Amino acid sequence: MTLGLINANPVVHAKKERVARTEDLHADDAVDPLEIYDILDPEHPYSLEQLSVLSEESITVDDKMGRILITFTPTIQHCSMATVIGLCLRVKLKHFFPPHYKVDIKVSPGSHADEESVNKQLNDKERVAAALENPNLRQLVDECLYSNEL
Secondary structure (H helix, E strand, C coil): CCCCCCCCCCCCCCCCCCCCCCCCCCCCCCCCHHHHHHHHCCCCCCCCCCCCCCCHHHEEEECCCCEEEEEECCCCCCCCCHHHHHHHHHHHHHCCCCCCCEEEEEECCCCCCCHHHHHHHHCCHHHHHHHHHCHHHHHHHHHHHHHHHC
């Protein structure tokens, strides 16, 4: 189930220059925003950074408390894909981090017309589980996550 483009002409921003990491990412158990950002931004056809949906600065990590906060910005106020984007981020992180990490995913304040509702949906375990049990929605999430691997 592939949907048509919601925002056919998004504003595309330049990518931020990053210094390549030379150390082993798994040398210690510490997690940082750049590691999470590298996991989440798969670049198809534009990266989430180029669309200003997600940036390294929009990720907060409290490694001692085992908490991760992802704040993303939909490209338009009435983006119907906001919950799907959030679900994709959550599923992607679930594959990389142990269950003791508490992950909160929110839309940036003022960036979506239904901000409170989207945030509630994305951070309620039962709602997330129910959404991922829906075969059509699960297929859409899988397409978003794995289309660059096919």
